[in-house]
Amino acid sequence: MLMFTLRRLSLFFFTMVLLSILTFSLRYFFPGDMLINISGQINANAAELKQLATDYKIHESIFNQYWQYLTNIFQGNLGLSMASQLPIKNEISTLLPATIELSIMALTIAMLFGIPLGFIAAIYHRKKIDNVILTFAIVGHSIPVFWLGLLVILMFSIQLAWFPSAGNISLLFEIPQQTGFLFIDILLSDNPYKWQAFINALSHIVLPASVIALAPATVFIRLARSSMMEVLETSYIQAAKTKGLSFIQIIYHHAIRNALIKMIRHIGLQFANLITFAMITEVIFSWPGIGRWLIISIGQRDYTAIQNGLLVLSVFIFVVHIITDFIYALLNPLARGRRYDA
Amino acid sequence: MMLARLLNHHVVSTLLSINLLLMLSACAPQDNEQSERSIHDNSVIYCAEGSPETFNPQLVTSGTTIDATSKQLYDRLLAFNPKDDSLIPALAKSWHITRDGKMITFYLRKDVEFNHTDYFTPSRKLNADDVIFSFNRILDKHHPYHHVSGGKYPFFQTIKFAQLVKEVEKINDYTIRFKLNHADSSFLTNLATDFSVILSAEYAEHLTKIKQQHLLDTMPIGTGPYKLKEFRSGSFIRFYRNEHYWAHPVKIAQLVYDITPINTGRLTKLLAKECDVISYPIAHKKITEHADFTLDSVTSFNVGYLGFNVTKPPFDNILVRKAISHAINFDTIINIIYGDQAQLATSLLPESSWAHSKDKITRKYSLKLAKSLLDVAGYKQGFTMDLWAMPIQRAYNPNALKMAKLIQADLQHINIKVNIISYEWNTFLRRLAAGEHDAVLLGWSADQPDPDNFFTPLLSCAARFTGGNRSFWCNKQYDDLLAKALATTNLKQRKKYYQQALKIIDNELPLIPIAHSKRYQARIKTVQGKILQPFGGIDFSNVSKLPAQTLLTKTNAKNNLDESKK
Numbered sequence: 043m044l045m046f047t048l049r050r051l052s053l054f055f056f057t058m059v060l061l062s063i064l065t066f067s068l069r070y071f072f073p074g075d076m077l078i079n080i081s082g083q084i085n086a087n088a089a090e091l092k093q094l095a096t097d098y099k100i101h102e103s104i105f106n107q108y109w110q111y112l113t114n115i116f117q118g119n120l121g122l123s124m125a126s127q128l129p130i131k132n133e134i135s136t137l138l139p140a141t142i143e144l145s146i147m148a149l150t151i152a153m154l155f156g157i158p159l160g161f162i163a164a165i166y167h168r169k170k171i172d173n174v175i176l177t178f179a180i181v182g183h184s185i186p187v188f189w190l191g192l193l194v195i196l197m198f199s200i201q202l203a204w205f206p207s208a209g210n211i212s213l214l215f216e217i218p219q220q221t222g223f224l225f226i227d228i229l230l231s232d233n234p235y236k237w238q239a240f241i242n243a244l245s246h247i248v249l250p251a252s253v254i255a256l257a258p259a260t261v262f263i264r265l266a267r268s269s270m271m272e273v274l275e276t277s278y279i280q281a282a283k284t285k286g287l288s289f290i291q292i293i294y295h296h297a298i299r300n301a302l303i304k305m306i307r308h309i310g311l312q313f314a315n316l317i318t319f320a321m322i323t324e325v326i327f328s329w330p331g332i333g334r335w336l337i338i339s340i341g342q343r344d345y346t347a348i349q350n351g352l353l354v355l356s357v358f359i360f361v362v363h364i365i366t367d368f369i370y371a372l373l374n375p376l377a378r379g380r381r382y383d384a
Numbered sequence: 385m386m387l388a389r390l391l392n393h394h395v396v397s398t399l400l401s402i403n404l405l406l407m408l409s410a411c412a413p414q415d416n417e418q419s420e421r422s423i424h425d426n427s428v429i430y431c432a433e434g435s436p437e438t439f440n441p442q443l444v445t446s447g448t449t450i451d452a453t454s455k456q457l458y459d460r461l462l463a464f465n466p467k468d469d470s471l472i473p474a475l476a477k478s479w480h481i482t483r484d485g486k487m488i489t490f491y492l493r494k495d496v497e498f499n500h501t502d503y504f505t506p507s508r509k510l511n512a513d514d515v516i517f518s519f520n521r522i523l524d525k526h527h528p529y530h531h532v533s534g535g536k537y538p539f540f541q542t543i544k545f546a547q548l549v550k551e552v553e554k555i556n557d558y559t560i561r562f563k564l565n566h567a568d569s570s571f572l573t574n575l576a577t578d579f580s581v582i583l584s585a586e587y588a589e590h591l592t593k594i595k596q597q598h599l600l601d602t603m604p605i606g607t608g609p610y611k612l613k614e615f616r617s618g619s620f621i622r623f624y625r626n627e628h629y630w631a632h633p634v635k636i637a638q639l640v641y642d643i644t645p646i647n648t649g650r651l652t653k654l655l656a657k658e659c660d661v662i663s664y665p666i667a668h669k670k671i672t673e674h675a676d677f678t679l680d681s682v683t684s685f686n687v688g689y690l691g692f693n694v695t696k697p698p699f700d701n702i703l704v705r706k707a708i709s710h711a712i713n714f715d716t717i718i719n720i721i722y723g724d725q726a727q728l729a730t731s732l733l734p735e736s737s738w739a740h741s742k743d744k745i746t747r748k749y750s751l752k753l754a755k756s757l758l759d760v761a762g763y764k765q766g767f768t769m770d771l772w773a774m775p776i777q778r779a780y781n782p783n784a785l786k787m788a789k790l791i792q793a794d795l796q797h798i799n800i801k802v803n804i805i806s807y808e809w810n811t812f813l814r815r816l817a818a819g820e821h822d823a824v825l826l827g828w829s830a831d832q833p834d835p836d837n838f839f840t841p842l843l844s845c846a847a848r849f850t851g852g853n854r855s856f857w858c859n860k861q862y863d864d865l866l867a868k869a870l871a872t873t874n875l876k877q878r879k880k881y882y883q884q885a886l887k888i889i890d891n892e893l894p895l896i897p898i899a900h901s902k903r904y905q906a907r908i909k910t911v912q913g914k915i916l917q918p919f920g921g922i923d924f925s926n927v928s929k930l931p932a933q934t935l936l937t938k939t940n941a942k943n944n945l946d947e948s949k950k
Binding site (some may be wrong): 126215328 | 423424427429547565614617618619620622638640642644647652653655656658
């Protein structure tokens with residue numbers, strides 16, 4: 043396990059270095075004054091610009107500049123957003139939790155529906171149920187997420203009026219920000235309408251999370267199906283059968299567990315995909331998350347925001363990957379010994 | 385039989401457990417249910433089209449900012465009576481004008497509290513110092529707050545406020561006197577507009593002490609029905625009610641502006657009931673069809689018109705101008721250009737103005753009449769003219785180029801060939817002022833309800849050089865009538881003069897009024913009270929809300945009615 047941990051950590055380190063070099067180099071590609079692009083201080087006067095130039099060491103060697111860039115990141119000095127003139131660190135600290143909340147909810151929905159459906163399809167392999175589930179998976183996978191989002195709003199917000207169409211909570215509830223995670227903040231707040239706020243926030247997350255969940259769910263269906271089928275073919279299942287265990291016993295005690303372990307790594311891989319869907323869905327549902335912020339920043343040519351948003355989002359996705367890898371390794375001793383998987 | 389019993393057993397147990405769950409969930413948050421009802425019934429969410437630039441209306445003319453600030457956060461010395469737009473007391477309980485009209489004394493109310501907010505708690509009530517501070521900030525270039533936030537006061541600069549007011553003098557703590565350089569009957573109405581708000585001098589002192597002067601305009605303290613709680617640009621504004629509001633208790637506890645710049649977004653939020661009121665709605669039919677929503681509209685104080693340059697032949701001939709007025713199908717224009725969101729103008733004044741004449745002047749669409757008039761004028765073969773169409777959108781003319789094309793097609797029938805001309809807006813205005821045009825599509829929005837605000841700037845002789853008289857029409861009789869109207873305070877008499885002036889315009893036709901556009905707003909039926917105003921910003925001070933249940937029962941009642949009809 044030690045070797046595995048070290049390997050993962052070194053991989054993490056070098057990926058981070060590469061990523062930081064990439065985002066660092068972006069400053070040379072954006073049009074306009076580099077100093078303004080990286081600091082976000084669009085109203086700075088000559089004296090302030092001079093100070094900024096020394097702060098960012100832009101007249102020194104590239105290596106010094108890069109080192110200063112890393113120092114700034116670790117000190118949390120990400121500059122100002124060119125559009126809102128607020129510190130990017132503050133913006134990200136409210137936006138990223140909202141996206142994490144939405145993604146976790148979507149992932150949960152995708153797993154809750156996708157994996158059992160996949161198992162059912164594998165158990166009823168080549169039967170009607172299998173066909174129905176597979177058809178659903180293919181249709182679900184091919185629906186564009188922006189179209190689905192609009193459709194869902196039209197259906198459940200406008201026609202049926204079951205769920206709200208925009209934002210993460212009704213503006214009437216005034217929830218002070220503490221952790222940035224809305225659900226936790228609601229529970230921490232001393233608002234007399236706490237539970238209503240909680241239910242209101244839940245009703246806001248249902249539609250966007252379901253829209254994001256659809257595509258990963260269909261992937262999970264197919265993965266769960268094939269991994270279950272693989273497990274059902276193995277010799278220990280055959281052995282269990284010959285021992286005379288009932289079908290239900292075999293599925294519950296032997297097949298599901300082993301099939302699930304194979305799934306965990308794929309869940310991590312799906313996460314990057316999920317974030318992409320989340321970015322688009324955030325725009326459609328006006329979700330105050332980092333994806334929507336990044337897309338708006340691109341439209342506004344807010345280079346400071348683009349540069350740092352990209353960095354934060356990539357780090358976040360990579361951290362999730364590493365974590366799922368660790369969980370996988372903890373649960374599956376076989377993976378730890380393997381040498382050449384990355 | 386067995387199966388049925390089993391099933392029954394199952395059903396019963398399921399029902400029981402559901403019941404239990406419901407009871408459990410109902411037990412704990414009982415009070416909360418009560419409060420849930422109250423938070424929605426006490427609050428209004430308004431979906432606005434944009435963020436305000438500042439929270440002080442003195443500094444802007446933008447409608448979005450005025451909507452968000454003026455009538456919510458502040459009060460003025462005077463207000464307009466919603467019934468007839470006459471002036472009524474507000475922060476000033478009464479006022480007195482000397483006979484020469486040059487000295488105006490205001491007596492202030494003594495019970496006016498400023499907003500108590502998280503960021504400032506006032507220690508005293510409104511007094512003369514606040515009024516003097518508010519106006520001196522605009523008038524006095526050396527005032528410590530004059531240049532805070534840029535030093536530009538566009539409304540006051542257009543009305544030449546600094547040239548008009550000689551001095552604002554404090555008589556005692558609750559009496560102030562304005563000394564004017566010359567009499568001006570529109571002075572009082574200007575003090576009642578959305579821009580002439582009263583700020584807190586005590587708050588300004590406090591800000592000077594902590595060296596945060598700029599907060600005066602971004603973290604506002606006013607006397608209005610609401611106070612600012614939180615503002616996030618591009619996202620929302622949260623207001624709480626001012627518990628000490630002097631005029632009347634405010635019924636709404638919380639007012640939230642949900643900033644939604646996209647038209648369809650606002651419509652969706654209304655239909656999904658996330659917003660109680662939305663600004664500038666689209667899809668009017670969809671809203672009126674729905675039983676839970678109403679569409680409000682108000683005819684704004686504006687006019688879109690077709691003006692002739694009467695100094696250029698053939699438009700110096702009244703008959704030609706009249707012929708054109710009969711040859712254009714104005715109903716089609718209203719329909720196509722305004723999408724029926726405007727009222728066909730029968731005169732310069734909108735119907736809601738008190739000086740508007742009840743006996744309607746009708747304009748007949750008749751090519752035959754038009755042709756015979758041209759015939760008499762000596763233009764049987766017709767002629768060629770340049771029609772200038774303004775390049776930008778305004779409420780009074782959302783698409784001047786398209787309108788020009790419609791007019792072009794109409795005038796072809798009477799052998800007039802129209803060339804459409806348009807420049808970039810500033811060039812357009814400059815060349816227009818130089819009189820290069822034959823005819824022009826233009827308009828006018830009033831800032832205040834005084835009818836003089838239409839007559840003088842648009843058609844008086846003086847306005848040929850300084851104002852908006854782009855017809856270059858000058859009529860001595862008309863100018864005399866306007867002067868007489870301004871000199872008298874007798875409303876009936878004034879109305880008489882203005883109606884005579886309207887008659888002159890109708891006879892001479894230096895311009896053809898086309899439309900008074902409307903402003904729209906949609907809301908859920910539970911929201912009660914007038915929000916839209918014919919001029920100036922929206923007003924939430926008199927808004928109240930019925931519980932949502934009334935909405936449901938209403939719809940149910942309607943459904944029942946429908947069913948019983950069947």
